[in-house]
Amino acid sequence: MFQINGKLTNKINIKDRAVQYGDGVFETIAVKENLLEFWKEHYHRLNKGCKILKIRCPSELFLRNEIFKFLEKIKKKKFVLKIIISRGEGGRGYNPPKKANPTRIMGVYDWPNYPEKNLEKGIIMGVCKTRISTQPYLSKIKHLNRLEQIIARSEWQKKSISESLMLDFNDYVIEGTTSNVFGVKKNIFYTPLVKLSGIEGVIRNVILKILKKKKERYKEKNIKLKELLNFDEIFICNSIFGIWPVKQILNKKFLIGKKTKELINHLKYIKKN
Known part of the structure; x- marks a missing residue:
């Protein structure tokens, strides 16, 4: 299951710079019983990455609330949550658009079947x-x-x-x-x-x-x-x-x-x- 900018969908605009240039950051978080393991640490690195790339990062409170609204739709007790923040949509060329709206992407993946x-x-x-x-x-x-x-x-x-x-x-x-x-x-x-x-x-x-x-x-x-x-x-x-x-x-x-x-x-x- 995927969510983009607060809406359940697996479709993203082809102009998004995540697709065109890999222009963004991501975090992979273990979720157990709706608990985001080491959330503070993950958000700190996500925010740090956005600052380095000069992407406007959602506030911790906003992003956390959006995550939990998304997780309400998930019936699994143990899974992997991936969060991507891209610079957003833009035209051709490396120069980042000045007024881009960052894209928030969330995806849920099955827990890996690692050998004990x-x-x-x-x-x-x-x-x-x-x-x-x-x-x-x-x-x-x-x-x-x-x-x-x-x-x-x-x-x-x-x-x-x-x-x-x-x-x-x-x-x-x-x-x-x-x-x-x-x-x-x-x-x-x-x-x-x-x-x-x-x-x-x-x-x-x-x-x-x-x-x-x-x-x-x-x-x-x-x-x-x-x-x-x-x-x-x-x-x-x-x-x-x-x-x-x-x-x-x-x-x-x-x-x-x-x-x-x-x-x-x-x-x-x-x-x-």
Whole structure:
């Protein structure tokens, strides 16, 4: 089911700049029992992305009310909500129209059928050949241009591989195709910098806040693949599946360690409360 500017429809004007140029931002939110998980964090990033692209973002109150009116029509208890804010309709050419009215798009998707073993026993990851380009102006936000991730995700079809790492052109690990990456070495947490490229994931930021609150040691830094493969524990995260431990990258195997298990339990606690 889809809604555009408050009306139930799956039709959008072909002149919309989301269609023409990918001119907009989006958020993907887990919804359980009509609860928007980490709504504040998602809206903060959505608003930040709109400000960077100079798109007028709906107020949090307005958007939240519109979302819940939309959700009243949904009979499912657990699903994925995608929100897109585009610049709106415009003519040909890259120059943004000065008086464009932003388009609000909402879509409901079935909850992914992830194997339970991903959480319990860990996942196997590959390493993509496709590299992430450097663009500090667009790093951190979830803009609609996802071609790098699309090309990277098409590199593998094996069901045994759940996710793959993406590196930049300096050979630094940035993220997975749909996730952020963490490692643990000698009880210190590490995660790649996303200042020049990559997405500042909502769950990534939640985890960093948890670590700070628990007074755990952590570092955001440039990490080469060789260094990552020498970590004691590795896990990935995103807003839908939460945290998945990593049991293997290429031919290197890892144990699901104590620190990863503690974080999984802590995140579950936060979601319930």
